[in-house]
Every structure is written in C-alpha cells, then in structure tokens.
Amino acid sequence: MTTSTAAVGRILAVGSLKPSLAQTLSTTYDALVLPKEGPERDRFLTEYGGEIGVVVTSGRAGVAAELMTALPRLGAVVNFGVGYDTTDVALALERGIVVSNTPDVLTDCVADTALGLTLDVLRGLSAADRYVRAGRWPGEGPVPLARRVSGARIGVLGLGRIGRAIATRFAAMGCPISYHSRREVPGVDYAYAASPAELAASVDVLVVATSGGAATSGLVSREVLEALGPQGYLVNIARGSVVDEAALVDLLTNGGLAGAGLDVFAAEPHVPEPLLALDNVVLTPHLASGTVQTRDEMERLTLDNLTAYLAHGKLVTPVPEMG
Structure with a gap:
C-alpha cells in the first residue's frame, strides 16, 4: 500500500x-x-x-x-x-x-444517448434493423413510415448539466425546447412549464433528465404520461424510479403513447416483459455513460x-x- x-x-x-x-x-x-x-x-x-x-x-x-x-x-x-x-x-x-x-465528465455521453434513443424510437431504426435481419424486406416491402425528429417539440424534465446538454443537441436540429425544473433556470431562452404535466402536454418528446431519489420518485406519473398522449414519446436516461413504470407499460401496450426510448428501469436489470415485444420501444441496459x-x-x-x-x-x- x-x-x-x-x-x-x-x-x-x-x-x-x-x-x-x-x-x-x-x-x-x-x-x-x-x-x-x-x-x-x-x-x-x-x-x-x-x-x-x-x-x-x-x-x-x-x-x-x-x-x-x-x-x-x-x-x-x-x-x-x-x-x-x-x-x-x-x-x-x-x-x-x-x-x-x-x-460533468459523463454529461456529453449521457446527452448523446438521449439523442440517440430519440432518433431510434421516432425513426424506428432498431425495429427496421430487426426487420432486415429477419429477411422480411424482400417479401414484405418497405417498413411503415416513421416520425421526423428535426423540428419536433422537445420537453426536457430537469434542466441541470445533462438536461442543458440534451437541449443544446436538439436545438441544433431545429427543435423548439421547453423544460420543467424545480425552479426556473436563469439565463436560458427555453420556455418554462410550471409542472411536468404541463410540459408533457406541450411537446412531442418528453426527455427525462432529473436526478433520482425520493424527491423525484414517480414524478412522471400516469397523469404526465397521459398528457404526453398517443402521439407522444418518452425518453428516459435518468432513473427508472422517476417514471410510473406500471402506467408506462399500460399506455405503451394499449396505444396511449406513441413509443419510448428507455435506458433505465425500476428494477434493473429486470425489464417489464410486455416491453420486450414492442417495436415502438427501444431498450438499452443503462449504458448512457458507457464509453471508454x-x-x-x-x-x-x-x-x-x-x-x-x-x-x-x-x-x-x-x-x-x-x-
């Protein structure tokens, strides 16, 4: 020693x-x-x-x-x-x-992952990859049309270091940005929403970038997810505990949400079984900061x-x- x-x-x-x-x-x-x-x-x-x-x-x-x-x-x-x-x-x-x-040292990689999950789930990239690998393209033709990411309305829940890095990336793609945090963040031009539900109701994609812990447990409730609605997407690179996972699974399996990109889960490494069969859900194993x-x-x-x-x-x- x-x-x-x-x-x-x-x-x-x-x-x-x-x-x-x-x-x-x-x-x-x-x-x-x-x-x-x-x-x-x-x-x-x-x-x-x-x-x-x-x-x-x-x-x-x-x-x-x-x-x-x-x-x-x-x-x-x-x-x-x-x-x-x-x-x-x-x-x-x-x-x-x-x-x-x-x-700070992992801010960029986590923000990159949030962008990547959004691109993947809205454009259906992982689902299209599976489609090609399964040999379905020659017999079934093109995959269904997907959702454009550029210009989509992005809501960031938690505008800390990582949240700001996420917002910067989407802003570069011409996406209007709004956010909710415990308090308004001085010096930013993004629109502030008074509550998570208000934020969700005003965006196409809700990106969860809050801290974990008791203070944020269940912050993305069924009410928030329903406000996001059948045309809305959820992306979570924060903590699984922040989202009401049972409500999320219910809405995703019953058409209450358009899709989700999830890097974190409530009972990791266990992922809710119903999500495994959904092509409109991208699942990654808590890898947001996982670069050498x-x-x-x-x-x-x-x-x-x-x-x-x-x-x-x-x-x-x-x-x-x-x-």
Missing part, C-alpha cells in the same frame, strides 16, 4: 466497480471488498465494520442506511457515477459523512476524490447537499 489510511480508517469497496478501479483500490489502498448479502457479509461487518473510514461505491450500489449504521467510523462515501440516490445522504449529513460523485473515454474520466475523478479526502479530509466534487 503506497498511501497511508491510518488517520481515516480502512477503505471498503462496495458493489461492482470498474475492474481497473477495483484493482487500484486493492493494490494501492489495500481496500477491503464487501461481500454480497448473507451470513458472509454479516461476519465481515462484525469483524471489519469498526475499521472502515471510506467507502468507494457506485450509483448502482451506494451506501444505504443499514450499511452506513454498521460503519461507525465512516467519514466519506466516494461515488463512481453522477447518480447517488442509492446512498442515504440525509443520514450522511446527520453523521457528518461527506459524499462525492463524478459530475467517459468511464476512464469517471475513474480518474473518483480517485481524485479519494486522494483528496485522505490528504486533507475534503472532496473535489462533493454532492450538492454537502455544499
């Missing part, structure tokens, strides 16, 4: 991490790895829980209240990813535990946060609640 952690306690890796990051944590920081659920995990926490000063985790795993409580010496949660809704930030604040994430370049930058920033905390007890990119 080349970096001393004596002052802050041992480092614990929680959940599946990028292999090179896991390797660095092991070789450079002598990090422990939390076992999965069960007796082995209980024995581990009994033996080592009092020694852990830093957890390095991801947005998919996080540090829930139960785990945080089992780590009485914990001082920092260093998160690989922009999302941190799986970590109990309220309890962390109460206990004086600092939490970081990796903002972005994941490398996320790893670098994760390690920068860890190094900074070990050196002087502060993080490079603390989450907003820590500001």
Whole structure:
C-alpha cells in the first residue's frame, strides 16, 4: 500500500466497480471488498465494520442506511457515477459523512444517448434493423413510415448539466425546447412549464433528465404520461424510479403513447416483459455513460476524490447537499 489510511480508517469497496478501479483500490489502498448479502457479509461487518473510514461505491450500489449504521467510523462515501440516490445522504449529513460523485465528465455521453434513443424510437431504426435481419424486406416491402425528429417539440424534465446538454443537441436540429425544473433556470431562452404535466402536454418528446431519489420518485406519473398522449414519446436516461413504470407499460401496450426510448428501469436489470415485444420501444441496459473515454474520466475523478479526502479530509466534487 503506497498511501497511508491510518488517520481515516480502512477503505471498503462496495458493489461492482470498474475492474481497473477495483484493482487500484486493492493494490494501492489495500481496500477491503464487501461481500454480497448473507451470513458472509454479516461476519465481515462484525469483524471489519469498526475499521472502515471510506467507502468507494457506485450509483448502482451506494451506501444505504443499514450499511452506513454498521460503519461507525465512516467519514466519506466516494461515488463512481453522477447518480447517488442509492446512498442515504440525509443520514450522511446527520453523521457528518461527506459524499462525492463524478459530475460533468459523463454529461456529453449521457446527452448523446438521449439523442440517440430519440432518433431510434421516432425513426424506428432498431425495429427496421430487426426487420432486415429477419429477411422480411424482400417479401414484405418497405417498413411503415416513421416520425421526423428535426423540428419536433422537445420537453426536457430537469434542466441541470445533462438536461442543458440534451437541449443544446436538439436545438441544433431545429427543435423548439421547453423544460420543467424545480425552479426556473436563469439565463436560458427555453420556455418554462410550471409542472411536468404541463410540459408533457406541450411537446412531442418528453426527455427525462432529473436526478433520482425520493424527491423525484414517480414524478412522471400516469397523469404526465397521459398528457404526453398517443402521439407522444418518452425518453428516459435518468432513473427508472422517476417514471410510473406500471402506467408506462399500460399506455405503451394499449396505444396511449406513441413509443419510448428507455435506458433505465425500476428494477434493473429486470425489464417489464410486455416491453420486450414492442417495436415502438427501444431498450438499452443503462449504458448512457458507457464509453471508454467517459468511464476512464469517471475513474480518474473518483480517485481524485479519494486522494483528496485522505490528504486533507475534503472532496473535489462533493454532492450538492454537502455544499
């Protein structure tokens, strides 16, 4: 181990991490790895829980209240990813535990994915690819006409860093942009909608780009989806919890929505079975930030946060609640 952690306690890796990051944590920081659920995990926490000063985790795993409580010496949660809704930030604040994430470095790739999903579902690209591969073109002729993307009315739900990057991409395609956030964003020319339902009713495509967590759970309700309507499309690159998934499935299977592009789901990696058979739905496995370049930058920033905390007890990119 080349970096001393004596002052802050041992480092614990929680959940599946990028292999090179896991390797660095092991070789450079002598990090422990939390076992999965069960007796082995209980024995581990009994033996080592009092020694852990830093957890390095991801947005998919996080540090829930139960785990945080089992780590009485914990001082920092260093998160690989922009999302941190799986970590109990309220309890962390109460206990004086600092939490970081990796903002900005994945903004462009996530915004690219939102654009790609929109192009795919409106133009039916994945469905057309399946049509060709199945050998249907020679016998059945052209596929049905699709929906033009350029000029479509785009609604962005959540105009943070990623939401703005999404809006910029669509604006370049001549698309009128409107948005809803908790409050109006100063300095932007996009039209502001007072509620998610009002936004949905005014657009052709609703792109969900909010943060996850309790504050946004079910924000895209049945009411919002019905306001989007039979000619409207939903694109979600945020969190599955933001959308009423049961209502979404119902409307997609019964003609209440024109289609959807979904990178996230309520119970990942499980996807609702009815969606698998729909050609007007594009499904991707939570890959929005999944490029070599972005994941490398996320790893670098994760390690920068860890190094900074070990050196002087502060993080490079603390989450907003820590500001």
